Amino acid sequence: MSRRVLWSVLGVGAIVGFIAFGAGAFKSNLTPYVSFQQARATSDAVQVAGKLVPGSDSFEEGSSRLMFTLVDDKGDTMRVAYKGLKPGNFHDATQVVAIGRFHRGTLEAEKLLVKCPSKYQGVEEKEYRSSSS
Amino acid sequence: MFLPGAIALWVAFFALIASTLFYFRSTRGHTEARAWARQAYGLATAGVVIASGVLLYLILVHDFRIHYVFSYSDTSLPTSYLISTFWAGQEGSFLLWLLWGMIVGLPLIRYAQHYEDRTLIVYNVAQLSLLLILLRQSPFRFLADLPPGQVPSDGQGLNPLLQNPWMTIHPPIMFLGYAATAVPFAFAVAALWERRYDEWTKASLPWALVTVVTLGCAILLGGYWAYVTLGWGGYWGWDPVENSSLVPWIASAALVHGMLLQRARGRFRKLNFSLAILAYVLVVYATFLTRSGVLADFSVHSFVDLGITGWLVGNLTGALLIGFGALIWRWREIPSEPGDEPFLSRTVFFVLAIAALLGTAAMVLLGTSAPLITRIVTKPSQVGPAFYNRVTLPVGILLASLLGVVPFLHWKGTSKEFRKRLLVAGALAAVATGVGTAVGAHGVLYVAFLLVALFAFFSNLLKTTDEVRTKRFRAAGGYLAHVGLGLMLAGIITSSAYDRSEKVVLPLGESKQVMGYTLTFKGVEKPKPTSREAMLVEVREAGGRTYLARPRMFRNEKSNQLVANPDVRVHLTHDLYVSPIEFDPGRPAETGRTLEIAKGETAKVGPVSILFDGFDMSGSHGGAAKVSIGARLTVATGTVSQLITPRLTSGENAFIGEPVAVPGVQGVTVAITGVNASAGRVRLALTGLGGGVAKRAVLHRGETLTYRNTKLTFDDFDLSNFDPEAGKINIGVVFKVTDPAGKIGEITPAYHGGEGGETHDDAAVPGLAGVLLRVGRMNPDEKTVEVEVLDPSAPGDPGEPMRFSADVTVKPMIGLLWTGLVVLLAGGLLAVVRRSEEFSAASQPAAGA
DSSP, X not given: OHXXXXXXXXXXXXXXXXXXXXXXXXXXXXXXXXXXXXXXHOOSOEEEEEEEOTTOOEEETTTTEEEEEEEOTTSOEEEEEEOSOOOTTGGGOSEEEEEEEEETTEEEEEEEEEEOOGGGTTOOOOOEESSOO | OOHHHHHHHHHHHHHHHHHHHHHHHHHTTOTTHHHHHHHHHHHHHHHHHHHHXXXXXXXXXXXXXXXXXXXXXXXXXXHHHXXXXXXXXXXXXXXXXXXXXXXXXXXXXXXXXXXXXXXHHHHHHHHHHHHXXXXXXXXXXXXXXXXXXXXXXSOXXXXXXXXXXXXXXXXXXXXXXXXXXHHHHHHHHHHXXXXXXXXXXXXXXXXXXXXXXXXXXXXXXXXXXXXXXXXXXXXXXXXXXXXXXXXXXXXXXXXXXXXXXXXXXXXXXXXXXXXXXXXXXHHHHHHHHHHSSTTTTTOTTOOOOOSOHHHHHHHHHHHHHHHHHHHHHHTTTSOOOOOOOOSSSHHHHXXXXXXXXXXXXXXXXXXXXXXXXXXXXXXXXXXXXXXXXXXXXXXXXXXXXXXXXXXXXXXXXXXXXXXXXXXXXXXXXXXXXXXXXXXXXXXXXXXXXHHHHHHHHHXXXXXXXXXXXXXXXXXXXXXXXXXXXXXXXXHHHHHHHSOEEEXXXXXXXXXXXXXXXXXXXXXXXXXXXXXXXXXXXXXXXXXXXXEEEOOEEEEETTTTEEEEEOEEXXXXXXXXXXXXEEEEOOBOOOOEEEEEEETTXXXXXXXXXXXXXXXXXXXXXXXXXXXXXXXXXXXXXXXXXXXXXXXXXXXXXXXXXXXXXXXXXXXXXEEEEEEETTTTEEEEEEESOOOEEEEEEEEETTOEEEETTEEEEEEEEEOTTXXXXXXXXXXXXXXXXEOTTOOEEEEOOEEEOSTTOOEEEOEEOTTSTTOEEEEEEEETTTTEEEEEEEETTSOOOOOBOOEEEEEEEEEETHHHHHHHHHHHHHHHHHHHHHHHHHHHHHSOOOTTO
């Protein structure tokens, strides 16, 4: 009987531990959608969405970063730096979502989501990110 | 609505309802209704097959009146991609899913035995839920607002990223897996309904295995497609769409193990009911997540709400209610056998593995659903790959450890060879991991994961060879699958935790060193006008071997979408992955200038003015072998003016224009490149003109630029002809010129802007033959002007070479991943064959089917 109790305690402990671990990881990895203003005010990872300012993108050779400017509905702008590859349909995007942290005047994006005109709705494309997984 | 297709779907709909009602009548003791139910099911299948045929036909004949055909295909697609257009969009992929479902149902009727009536009722309801979506969002509807009698001449085309062999076969395999999950679900509910809690697991085990193999295969193809075509370097990105095939896969794998457990131990009935229902509910939930638009802001897959969200929510609620409702209804009746099992037994290890699989599935599901969950309390948020990587790592280590031990466990204890075999497998894994750390593996958790993954690999490999040696090939399927799984896990760690990547900018012809490779950009390859541009990059490996990498970068003409495909070079120990970032075409070097003038006209090129007086036909005698045409040109440079007559002479295959020196300017020649005698026009090429920019500067007022000992001083702007309101944007700039002898002069080059684009009125610099001063952009507020000194003796614009920027990645041992997956699927397939034969042998097909 005591062995049963021991196993039950271990089992419940493992389950509770795993849930706690998962919930902790979940909370610390959440990236809320925020406005540009809010993004500038925090050092947490966030995601912002905006339109690409035409012609604002350039490839910075020294740091190998893609730099570009997003503008939101209110006309607020945000400079974004991205270490990864320029998404193929970047210039046709109706909206660009950047996920990362704001640091010294630019949003350092870890991941970009590029939304294209509805023509390709339902078509599966991939995300672009700087690190593979 | 295209009627033949729509009618076929409606027929299928009513036939399925009829089939369901007849089966229901059969459950009430009127067993003669069962034959009718089967007939009706056959009719429904025929309806869906015909509807699919009609859609395929419409695509193949390019009927662009149809919205679906217009949206996803065009006339330029080859037949293979036209066929894959069938499942390129929402409606078509639902139809494909339904089609598979109907086909899977045919053998199901045959083998369901006493469960047939109730299983098929549940199964039909599941099919109806898909059919309803198709009736609501029909693939056969016409383009809206099309004027009568008008048909678009071409469609919008298939996304170029999907024009790939892997992507043509990925969806059919995937939807077969999705369709197969409905079978264990239907059996589970039927078994609960009928209160026969055991036999159903045997009947549905092959189907659960089919799901594991097909979804696994689809995931493999999808990942491989992403790896070789998308260019971000990975094969898995934890995107909602990827997760929505992974979670049902994991749940089905758990179900397979649960069924084996119940079979061997006669226990865990409730677990299997829960798992079978869960696997199907997860598929429906995944469909809801990815097809309803709820994640539209969180996935690049740009799912737009097509107005079927309500239906999808309805399906999900229905599946939950039917499945778990039935389970709760019978819960207390389901017999359970309590009893302790020794820890070191296959039974306990299976339970632990199922728990670990479910834990993984739950976490992935939690992450994927993050936007929905967080929406309740705060703003919708999502979690990134970091979350998934963090939570799956410990579970992965646990699973791999279990996997390594379990081959040598019996259901109720350890086997004889347990210790010996585990020691061997452990030693081999330790040696392999040691080699791994010696060549760069690091990080405690990663190395631990690598160790247990290799342990699982070796341990299952030993067991597989044991089985093969004792001629029990059939039993080897499961172990073989786990050999593959071990390899796969090892490959995932080495290729994602230890990859190295560097960005490089390659000007044409210039070699650069990247991680021990020498890369040289050799130019752009486009053998045919329709070919997709490939960047030719010569890669010299450390050993001295070279190969040509062809990463592609091209613009899709239909969508104007820039598409980049990487080049992947497979080596035994690693892949070299060259992914395009950017292509800069540069500027071509200026080699000469061409001009075309008519008889009597004068053209001015740099310091040279040319008057075309007329043709000189004296060289072309009738009947002579050679034909020669001359052009009389009066060439003036500064004060010199002279008549020259360059000629165009017929050669072996072509006409050749001999260059003639232009008097008065060193090294300048003129040649005829073409004539149009009837129109009296001649085309000339001038070379050696230089006219290159010898010096370029921005001058403030009063500043001096010195060129060849001549001083040019910016004196003032001359705005005498400047009136922007009248459209006159002519700005002169006055320069004082002081030659080496101290003689002072004044010149006024001008800039003309306005409607017709900018032009320059260059001024000749006195004392320097042929040298011109040009003014460019100016800033009146700061009183600055951009000047260029053009000198015929200066070389022409050398241009800028084209440049190609690429991301170069070394992915160690990624081959293990692909090999492992293939072995895993082969093992799974072996298990499918074994279990379905086992089941057929143990039971006779229902009579009359």
